[in-house]
Every structure is written in C-alpha cells, then in structure tokens.
Amino acid sequence: MSLNELYREVILDHYRAPRHHDHLADPSGTAEGKNPLCGDEVTIEIALDGDVISDIGAIGVGCSISQASASMMSEAVSGKSRAEVEELVRKFKVMMAIEDSDEEIVNPDRPGEALGDLEALQGVRKFPVRIKCADLPWITLQQALEEAE
C-alpha cells in the first residue's frame, strides 16, 4: 500500500483544477450526494440530448479522492449514452472492488485497465477507508440520471 499509488499526479491535478466545476444553466437532472461522516459533498448536474449526456456539472467540497473522482468522471461520461455510462459505472465499481464481476474483464494487476484515465483511481482500492470517497460522485451521477428519466 504505497501512498504514491493513491496520490497519483493525475489525481492531484484533478483535485487542484477540477473539470466541469460549474453549474449548468438548465440541467435535465440534478443530484446531491454527501457522506455525513466525513463531510464530502458532490452535486452532479447533467444535460441530456436524447439519451446522451451532452453536458455535466460536478461541483463539490471534500477530500482529494472524492473531488478528483468527480472531476475525472465528468470528463469520462461527457458525450456518452446512458448505456455507455451504465457500463462505465459498472466497470468502475468492479475496479474499486465495490461490485464483483462475473466476466473476465478484470486483470488482477490492473483492474482499471479498460477505464482509460480513470485507471488512476485504482490505487484507492487498497485503501478501504477511502473507497466510499471515490464512489460518492458515481452514486450521485446515477441518481441524477434517474431523476432525468
């Protein structure tokens, strides 16, 4: 469990300069997520064009992991369809060991292999206390999508 694995440069970069950190003018769906025990908060706003996420706002306060996860997620889901996002969420949760996977999608040495930049978050998997930080924006995104239905 090395701290370098957790605090990758890309994570710190997203923490310092979060992407899509603005409110949308007219969101199709909004959800607020919060972790009452550590105080992390994330608001996710999405604009849908058909069933594609055409724009997203990811605003919050909290630790580097929750905020970087929100920022990286906002980039990863922009322009994706609901189905693609669902697949991404699933892969993310498998990477974080939040969900088990039946299929052979996971390379045990690189559980985030299929996730592009998001792979940087795979180090969190080794820090059980922090997994819920990384997960918070994703749960919130799912709620925002539900709300937009």
Next chain:
Amino acid sequence: MSLNELYREVILDHYRAPRHHDHLADPSGTAEGKNPLCGDEVTIEIALDGDVISDIGAIGVGCSISQASASMMSEAVSGKSRAEVEELVRKFKVMMAIEDSDEEIVNPDRPGEALGDLEALQGVRKFPVRIKCADLPWITLQQALEEAE
C-alpha cells in the same frame, strides 16, 4: 453459616403465629415499609401514652425473617418509652452489623446478648442478603414514631 442459626425455633414460631398482628383502633402513628425488590411489606401502628408505646400493631406479608422480626419487635417495644426504644433500635442495628458501635457493648460471639429474645435474630447477621428483611420493621417503627411526633 448454618441454617439452624438462621431458622431458630423461636423465629419460626413468631412467623407462624405473629404477635400484635392486628390493626389499632386509633393509632398515634402509622408507617408502611416495603422492600420493593423482594416484596416484603410491614405496617407498624403505635399508640402512645405520653412517650410510652402503650400499644402496637405489626401487620405484614413477607418472608419468615421480616415477619418474625416484626412480631418480636412488637413484643420488645410494648410499654417502652421513646428513649428506651431508640436504645433498643440502636442495639438491634449493632447486632445486625447495620451500624457500627463505638462502645464495647458487643460480645463478638453473642452480639445480641443485651437484647433478650431478639437475640434469636442474630443468626441473620451471617446472611447479608437477609439483613434488610430483619431491618424492615425497625425502619418502619422509626417512621411511625416520627409520624407520631
């Protein structure tokens, strides 16, 4: 700690045939004592002639020790003055190891030596669980005397 010391014949006799087990017509003082944990109950009624207990009623339900103690007490205090009763109560409590005694009044082998028939209760001293049973009527008597003031 022999049970024979506890259940002396005189105690069982008082239990089976309690003395002064009747209510008074016109008591000067009345008090009800109860031990909520074991359910023992005693009512003490006294009639005072000047400061002498001219008549007493000791009515109750409960274990042999509480009821025999009430019955024996009723005999011991009849016709006694307040001061004499107070002295008796004190001696009783010393015998039962409820109160310490400064004086050398106590013969360690016979702590109840000075108490006449009441000495039969000294076996209770060895059964800490039961001391409060023996004490109940005496506390109640003190309350009845206070009420009569």
Next chain:
Amino acid sequence: MTDLAHLRSDFPILDQKMNGHPLVYLDSAATSQKPAAVIDAVADFYRTTNANVHRGAYTLSNDATDLYEGARAGVAAFVNAAVGEIAFNRGTTSALNQIAYGWGLYNLKPGDRILLTLMEHHANIVPWQLVSRHTGAELVYVPHTGDYALDLDAFADLLDERVKVVGITAMSNVLGTINPVRQIADAAHEVGALVVVDAAQAVPHMAVDVKAMDADFLAFSGHKMLGPTGIGVLYGKASLLEAMEPAEGGGEMISDVQLESSTWASVPHKFEAGTPPIAEAIGLAAAVDYLQAIGMDVVRQHEVEITAYALDALTAIDGLTVYGPPDTANRGGAVSFTLADIHPHDLATILDQRGVAIRAGHHCARPLARSLNQPATARASFYLYNTPSDVDALVDGLQESREIFGVA
C-alpha cells in the same frame, strides 16, 4: 436426554463452589452465564482493535467498524432480519422505550388504546404508561386462562380499531408460557395495529424468525443469551424504522445538525445516538456464533427435556404449586412455584446454602403476580449448561426446606 453437559467447561464461572457446594445456577432467566468465547471476544477487542466506530479515517477505526457492523449482520441473520432492521442499544428495556418514545409519542393520541397482556414484564408496561401520560392513549390488558395461556377470546374481544399497538411477550419470564405471536400479529394487523414483541426470553431459548412472526418491532437483550451486559437489540420492519422518529438524539445518528433542527442518518444508524456499545456488540456476535454452532433447535430440545424432568420432580413434592403450563410444548424453561407457606425468599436462602441459585420475588411482573394472588414466587430457570443433577440439587434443597419449616 439431549446431553449438553460437555459444554459446561466452556463456562468458567460454573467451576466454583458456592457456600461449600458446587454452584448450581438456576437463574438464567434473569441473566445467563458467559462462555469463554464471549469473554475473550470482548477482551480481545480491547487488546487489539479498540477504536470508535464510523468516525475514524484510520485503519484501527475501520477494523473496529467492520467488527461492529459484522456483529450487526450476525445478529440480524440470527433472527432472520435485514441488516438495516437491527439497531443496537442497552437492552430490551431500552429498546422498548425507544419504540414507545420514537413511535408512540408521535403516533398515539387520546382515544387510542395500547393493548398489553397481564403477563408482560415491567419493561413492556412502564414505557407505555409513560407515553400514555404524554399522549392520552389508554392501556388495556389481556388476561390469561386458568392454565396460564393467553386468553385468546378475551384478546379477540378487546381488539378493535381503537387499538393502535399490541405489546406481547413471546415467552413469559414467570410462567414460561410461549405465546402465539403470529396469530396475535395477524389479528392485530387486521385492525391496523402494530405488534411489539418482547423477545427477551424467546431469542435466547428458541429459534426466532421475525418474518415468520410478522413482528413489527421486537426487542431482546444480550446478557440473557450468553452475551455481555450493556447490549440489546431493537428490530423494526424497514418501512417502520424509516418512517419513525429517533427517541435519542446525539452524535452519529444525524445527517446534518442545524441550530434549530436536524436531519437524521439512514437506518439503522438513526437509532444509535452516540458511541454505541461496541465491545458488547462484538461479544454478542460471539454469543450468537456459539449458539448457532450448537443449533437453536438443540438448545430448545435440551430445555424442553430438562423442564419436563423438573416439572415431574417438582410436582411430586407435597405442597408445591407450579405456576405455568404443564405441557413443555407450550412453555420455556422458567418454572415458578411456591411451596406450602414457606416464603420464596426463605426457599432461596436455604437453597443458596446448598449452592443452588434461584430467584424469589415478583420477577418484574407485578400485574401478573397480583393476578396469581402470589406477591412472590420462587423461580428456577434453565439454560443449556444445566443438567438433570442440577434439578436433583434443587429438589433436595426443597425437601430440606420442608423439614426446616416443619411442613407436614
């Protein structure tokens, strides 16, 4: 007879002399003894993993939280509840007060009725009295029959739309009576009443399934089921817990605290204000594991057999009266009795001199004691570590009592 005597050595306390005789512990209905596995689970937690739960951002606290939440999962499975339906607290009494204050205070009003049974323990009476003072709801009691069963006809008569809640003990701590909780629940639900089950005696001694019972709320204590003191369990149906207000406020049960008001954490945390009994929950989980390794059916079977043996031996004593159902199919292992005119306290003292521990008194059920016309009874109660020779020691002591008191 189902022989569990080999388990006795798991209970360190049993290996002692009491007043010169081997200790014969017959007061498990008041509190049970603890196997080494439970004592060690508590001590090991303090020695290796102690930290506050749900709060820390460090490994030790995370480990403590895992153990604590693992205990919740174990206890939930034991009574067939979902994990979120189980909240830890101080004991049955505390859990029943939580229901009275959290549900009752907000939902009862004048004209409403709280239907209890005359065989309830004070823990399922007094909280309702307190809440009735605040709400104006009225208390009504179901009597029992001559053979110590709940009077189901009287229950049917008393049950109407005014009844908002039915409080019932699954197993009486005095009579031993096992009540038909499912049948009561079905009837209560028909008039829209909730059912609050006091399972303090049932959970330790028989398999309890909250779903099969269809209990709305259910409470039990750790210390009566081989677990530590200071821990109890509140079960509530998820939908009820979610709708219900917490009784106690404080840390860990909130989502947010503003100056004027607060919002609550999700269930079951909403019902666990402040630092919970952490080591105690872990100890209780060890007790559950211990009981499950034996099997609750075996525990019950052993108790049926030893109770039958005791009932036979006791009723053979001249002048002895048992208060409780004679048929072991309908009863647990708490056997209350009187012997001629010897006061129960005197029986207890005489038995104590022989190392036999029984209880004497009203057993925290004065309304029942009054209905029996017995302000005090003696009670022997059994658990898995008791053997037929314990019963023999009891009977011998009762015979001596007869001699001392000269009972013909």
Next chain:
Amino acid sequence: MTDLAHLRSDFPILDQKMNGHPLVYLDSAATSQKPAAVIDAVADFYRTTNANVHRGAYTLSNDATDLYEGARAGVAAFVNAAVGEIAFNRGTTSALNQIAYGWGLYNLKPGDRILLTLMEHHANIVPWQLVSRHTGAELVYVPHTGDYALDLDAFADLLDERVKVVGITAMSNVLGTINPVRQIADAAHEVGALVVVDAAQAVPHMAVDVKAMDADFLAFSGHKMLGPTGIGVLYGKASLLEAMEPAEGGGEMISDVQLESSTWASVPHKFEAGTPPIAEAIGLAAAVDYLQAIGMDVVRQHEVEITAYALDALTAIDGLTVYGPPDTANRGGAVSFTLADIHPHDLATILDQRGVAIRAGHHCARPLARSLNQPATARASFYLYNTPSDVDALVDGLQESREIFGVA
C-alpha cells in the same frame, strides 16, 4: 516533562504495528484505550461473579450487587458526588437524553429558552431539539470569541428569565477550550436556570468536582476515560433527581406497578430501568481506580505539557492553522487543525500509513464547524499514554503530506 511512558505497557493495544509502523494512537477524544486492569476487571466479573443485580436472593447475586454498588460509590467519590446522585447508563449521549426527556419534557413550555453554546457536541444539542419539538421551548446559542473562548459578554446578554436551562461543555472536543463552568452556573442560577454540563471530555482529563462546579446535572462516558464501552454516568443534584421523572421505564426502577400507572424506586435506581451495564460499571470503577492511582493532577499536568509540545511543533509547520486556545492553561489535549488546502481526510490517510491515528471530520459538532468555516478539520488528541515521540511522528507525517501535495 511529566513522564508517564512507563504506563504504556499497561495498555496491550499499544504494543502493535499499524501499517508497518508502531501504532501511534492520537484519537483519545473519540475513545480511549484500556489498561489491562480494566479489561481484566470485566473478564474476571464474567468468570467469577456474574449475576443480575438487586434481584437475587443468593450469594452470587449479592456479590454482583456489592461490586456494582461499589462501582457507583467509586465513581461518585471520583467527581465528589453523593452515591445517590450517580446513575449509570449507556454513555454521555444517553445521560443527556435522560435529562432532556426526564426533566425537559416535564418542565419546559413555549416561551422558555434552552441556552446552549456553539461549541456543543451534537449530544448536547440534538436531545434539546427533540424536546423543543415536544414542548415549544426555543434554542439559543452562545458564540465564541476569536480566540476560541466562550463569549461571556454574549452569554450575559442572552441570559434572562426566559432561559430555563443552560447546556455547556466543560471541555470542547474540537477546540480543547475549557469553559468556566462555575461562573456560568452562578450566573444561570441567578435567573433560576439549571446548568447541564457535558463533561465527556473533562472528567477523563482533569479533576472534576461537581460541587465546586455547582453543576445541576453532569454527564460523562466510561469509554473516554479508560473504561469499557456501553457505560456512562448521569450526575444530578439529589433534590433535582428526587423531583425529576424518569425518562425510561421498566424493571428495577419501580416501587410498584399498577395497571394504569406506577410509582418509582428511590434515587438513583429510578433512573436505571432494566438490567444495567453491570460488567461495564465494574470496569469503569477499575478505570477510576487506575486514574486515581496516578492522580488526576498528574494526568492533567502531563497533558498540559504534551499539548504545549504539540502546539509548538504544529504551529511551526508552514500553512498549518490550529483551531483552539493557544494557552494550555485554558485548554485540554484535543488539537484541531488544517494544513494548507490538503483535506483533513487526506492527512488522516497519509498519517495512517505511518501508523499514526488521527481523526478528520466535523467531530460531531457541525454548528461549531460552520462557525469556523471549516466543514472538516484534522484532530489529534492526547492521553496519558502519549509521549513526545508520538507528536514527532505526527509532525513527520504532516511534513510528508506537504510533500505529497506539493505545498510550497
């Protein structure tokens, strides 16, 4: 420096590696570690003397009752209370709820005010919010000054005849601030208000004398003062306890139970419904003995010194801000801080990798966190087993955090 390092070996948990480093436990404000004397007192009770209290008519129960009541006497003496003024319960939270429901529910009405401080723990806020919902009484808060002391001018302004109760923490679990409770009490009593003291942090760390404080009610927890989880203490002045209604109802707290209503046992038993946390009370008494053998003045002196050492070292770190009084005379050993823009959770994780356990968050005091404009802070808190090298390990970890996060 007052050296208590020789005591470390009394605490089995400290002798372990955490993430490859010796465990440095700096979260005693959340819960303390336990000396072997306490762990053994609990285990020994279960091994030798376990029985229910106040009920049995046999030697074992009598012995258990003596230990339990002896624990009460020990705890009472520790805070200079009379034995009858001490009731055991689950913890500070539970004790404060007992006061809110037992005293507040019966004595507050619309127009009345409950005066709290902005630095209260949720345990001394949320119960009053719940009771204010039932009674219509209003909550008002005293702010703190720029140097983290209670704002006594604001307090004086807010205190008038409408105030019926003042809730105040004797020592803040976030700021460390020690409040002038006696002064507050004198002023409160002048307008006829009662004072409820949250002593969860004070009793473990300094000599507390309820008489000298003139507290009307006072609450503390066993687990923060070397004792077991699952046990807390409610102190109340005898006259108040006697006049007060019990919050919880059940067995052992009654004098008689009739069908409609009940009468209560004498104090303090009136406030101990059901089976109490027996082993926990006995464990707490062992903790009190342990602390008294050291001497609370020595405990406090050691903490003043180690806190001074920590404050010096922490404030020397670039970008680090401490929230709390700088002068150790006015504060305890809870030190909250932030470091540049590194989130406290990240600090906690980095420290955890070095075996250093600190807490991060709102510390169950959100109104305070909001007033500080810091939704989360990091907190290191000390107790008698901490040494200067523990502080050094903390500082090293914070320096590494600065490097990882590239803080200039």
